Amino acid sequence: MxxxxxxxxxxxxxxxxxxxxxxxxxxxxxxxxxxxxxxxxxxxxxxxxxxxxxxxxxxxxxxxxxxxxxxxxxxxxxxxxxxxxxxxxxxxxxxxxxxAGSACAALAYSLGNKIGVLGITEEAPEIMKKVLKEKFVCSIKPEDVNTTLDLFKEEGRKNALKAAKLLKEKGCDTIALGCTGMSTVGIYKEIEKSLNIRVIDPVxxxxxxxxxxxx
Structure with a gap:
């Protein structure tokens, strides 16, 4: 091949x-x-x-x-x-x-029913909301995480985990990561393990x- x-x-x-x-x-x-x-x-x-x-x-x-x-x-x-x-x-x-956004949202749509987006902007990327349609529940931006660079800091990582927990508490059964910087720091496995929730990595x-x- x-x-x-x-x-x-x-x-x-x-x-x-x-x-x-x-x-x-x-x-x-x-x-x-x-x-x-x-x-x-x-x-x-x-x-x-x-x-x-x-x-x-x-x-x-x-x-x-x-x-x-x-x-x-x-x-x-x-x-x-x-x-x-x-x-x-x-x-x-x-x-x-x-x-990455449309690919992530499409996979999340295929696997989940109530999908939350964890990203670095106040609103989920428009392309992700467009693909997720009625399965989109909400999006959350971690506190003090405003650019990809903030995800490399320990505080940024902790706040991302806190935000993911909030998405689960809001009823989400699947979390789609709305920033590929989260792929860079490899946070999806950490969220899955700590919260026992499906996480879709965009990369x-x-x-x-x-x-x-x-x-």
Whole structure:
């Protein structure tokens, strides 16, 4: 079986190779049918965390996607739960373009009935709410977690767990992570273990979609 060539786009700027390749490493440790190259957009060290930073990021994402396509990748994966640039890229590219948010929400919809979103914005990403439809219960942003960088702090991690507990208390049977920074810090297993609730990781959900291309 030939491996799927994936162009993975990170929507924040980093020179730390471990952080840059964290999502590729997560995918490769769970899916053996991929060959992944990762690039990050320039000049956005805090990534995307509101409408303005998303607006600035989209042209950069499109440029990277076009660059990847010209190099012969089979699929583009935009590793952000807001799916920034996904629709724009689909209009311009001939290859599939997958967003982490819609992939995560689609898997959560398939597995759960009452779904909560845990993210870094006051509202769940619009694409996730659109996919979840009537199964969406609510979203919660952890206290003092405003950007992806806050998730790397111990306090941010603790507050994310507290917020996940609140989602369960509100009746959610499934939690969809609304930020791929939570994939970077690997928090989904910790939430599942401590709360005994199903948690959908957006990067792994996208990996399932990408793998389907090899069937």
């Amino acid at each position: 030939n491996k799927i060539k994936v162009g993975l786009i990170r929507v924040f700027t980093t020179s730390d190779e471990n952080i840059l390749n964290a999502h590729a490493n997560l995918l490769l440790s769970n899916f053996k049918n991929m060959d992944i190259e990762t690039k990050c957009i320039p000049d956005q060290p805090e990534g995307i965390h509101d409408d303005e930073t998303e607006k600035i990021a989209v042209p950069k994402i499109v440029n990277l996607a076009k660059e990847f396509e010209s190099k012969g990748v089979d699929v583009i994966f935009i590793s952000c739960a807001a799916d920034p640039g996904v629709e724009e890229c689909r209009k311009l590219l001939r290859i599939p373009v997958i967003g 792994l959900a996208a990996g399932l979609v990408i793998s389907y291309l090899n069937f």
